[in-house]
Amino acid sequence: xxxxxxxxxxxxxxxxxxxxxxxxxxxxxxxxxxxxxxxxxxxxxxxxxxxxxxxxxxxxxxxxxxxxxxxxxxxxxxxxxxxxxxxxxxxxxxxxxxxxxxxxxxxxxxxxxxxxxxxxxxxxxxxxxxxxxxxxxxxxxxxxxxxxxxxxxxxxxxxxxxxxxxxxxxx
Amino acid sequence: xxxxxxxxxxxxxxxxxxxxxxxxxxxxxxxxxxxxxxxxxxxxxxxxxxxxxxxxxxxxxxxxxxxxxxxxxxxxxxxxxxxxxxxxxxxxxxxxxxxxxx
Numbered sequence: 001x002x003x004x005x006x007x008x009x010x011x012x013x014x015x016x017x018x019x020x021x022x023x024x025x026x027x028x029x030x031x032x033x034x035x036x037x038x039x040x041x042x043x044x045x046x047x048x049x050x051x052x053x054x055x056x057x058x059x060x061x062x063x064x065x066x067x068x069x070x071x072x073x074x075x076x077x078x079x080x081x082x083x084x085x086x087x088x089x090x091x092x093x094x095x096x097x098x099x100x101x102x103x104x105x106x107x108x109x110x111x112x113x114x115x116x117x118x119x120x121x122x123x124x125x126x127x128x129x130x131x132x133x134x135x136x137x138x139x140x141x142x143x144x145x146x147x148x149x150x151x152x153x154x155x156x157x158x159x160x161x162x163x164x165x166x167x168x169x170x171x
Numbered sequence: 172x173x174x175x176x177x178x179x180x181x182x183x184x185x186x187x188x189x190x191x192x193x194x195x196x197x198x199x200x201x202x203x204x205x206x207x208x209x210x211x212x213x214x215x216x217x218x219x220x221x222x223x224x225x226x227x228x229x230x231x232x233x234x235x236x237x238x239x240x241x242x243x244x245x246x247x248x249x250x251x252x253x254x255x256x257x258x259x260x261x262x263x264x265x266x267x268x269x270x271x272x273x
Contacts, residue, residue, distance in 0.1 A: 001174045009183045016187055016210055020194035025202050032206050039213055042183065046175055046224045051216075051235050058239055063209065063246050070250040071202065074257055087199045087264075096196035104189035111181050127229055135229040136236060143233075147240035154244030161251035 001045050008041035023084040025076055029067050036060040050129045180221030187214035201256065201265045205249045212242045 015035035022028035036059045044052040136144060187210060194207030216235040223231015253263065260267045 005175050005179065009179075012183070013186055013190070016190045019206055019210065020190060020198065020203070025200065028203060028206060032209070035210070036213065039187075039217065042180070042217065043220060046180060046220055048220055048224065048232050048235075051220060051232050054236070054239060055213075058243065059209075059213070063243060066246060066250060067202070067206070070253060073254060074202075074263070080263070084200060088197075093193075093197055097193055100189045100193045100196070103192070104185055107185045107189075108182055111178055111185070127224070127227060127232070131229040132232045132236075136233050140233050140237075143237055147237055150244045151240055154247045158247040158251040161248070161255050 005042060005045045008038045008045065011035075012038035012042065021088075023081050023088065025071055025080075025084075026068075029064060029071065032067075033060050033064050036064070047127060050132055175221075175224075177221050177225040180224075181218055184214045184217040184221065187211075187217065199264050199266060201249075201253045201263045201268075204265055205246060205253070208249075209242060209246065212238055212245075 012035050015031045015038060018031040019028045019035060022031065036055060040052040040055040040060070043049075043055055191207045191210035191214060194210065195204055198204055198207065216238045219231045219234040219238070221231070223229065223234075252268075256268055257263055
């Protein structure tokens with residue numbers, strides 16, 4: 001299991017690194033799919049098969065397909081790739097990269113030194129999908145309703161924003 | 172119960188979050204910014220999941236489901252704004268969306 005975790009984690013980090021450095025948006029999105037699939041393996045190894053399936057179906061499936069459709073509607077060409085190259089000057093990378101590296105080092109230092117102590121009580125048994133469902137529709141029922149309202153709001157906003165009526169133009 | 176120590180999973184989440192943060196800070200194309208935000212949301216979900224697996228509670232997985240819903244809503248609105256921006260301003264440069272300022 002440990003080997004699977006290291007390999008999947010390495011693939012996820014490498015693919016994410018490719019995502020933020022690609023000039024062609026289509027290539028970047030395909031690397032993002034690879035990153036999500038690797039993360040799904042990590043979730044499975046962590047003992048969450050339901051979340052691994054959701055990661056593949058919703059993230060790598062639905063959300064990435066949404067990205068790809070939007071990209072096709074945008075109709076990017078080699079001109080945009082040249083523009084992207086002009087935007088990605090090396091000096092623009094130095095300061096954000098440095099600051100983020102400092103934050104990352106701090107985060108890992110804090111986790112390595114002052115993490116939580118021993119697990120409280122005995123190690124509980126394996127988590128079943130049933131436990132997740134009971135928790136989701138028991139104590140977290142209000143959260144489920146709020147998520148449904150949020151998704152409805154997203155649906156309405158996406159419909160309103162992409163409508164093409166000329167008299168509705170923002171001006 | 173998973174055999175992976177929580178620290179390793181949290182370290183992986185931290186690395187992925189930092190990579191997403193660099194992407195948000197550095198890229199100017201709105202598509203790449205949205206993709207980087209997806210990476211950061213995923214890293215946050217991984218942290219929730221690792222903590223949930225550590226204490227053997229289902230709450231971490233429940234939180235990941237909520238993050239999934241938030242990510243779906245965010246990306247639909249974000250891509251709609253990207254299409255609108257392209258249609259009106261002719262560019263995907265995120266610095267061009269500054270009309271609210273005027």
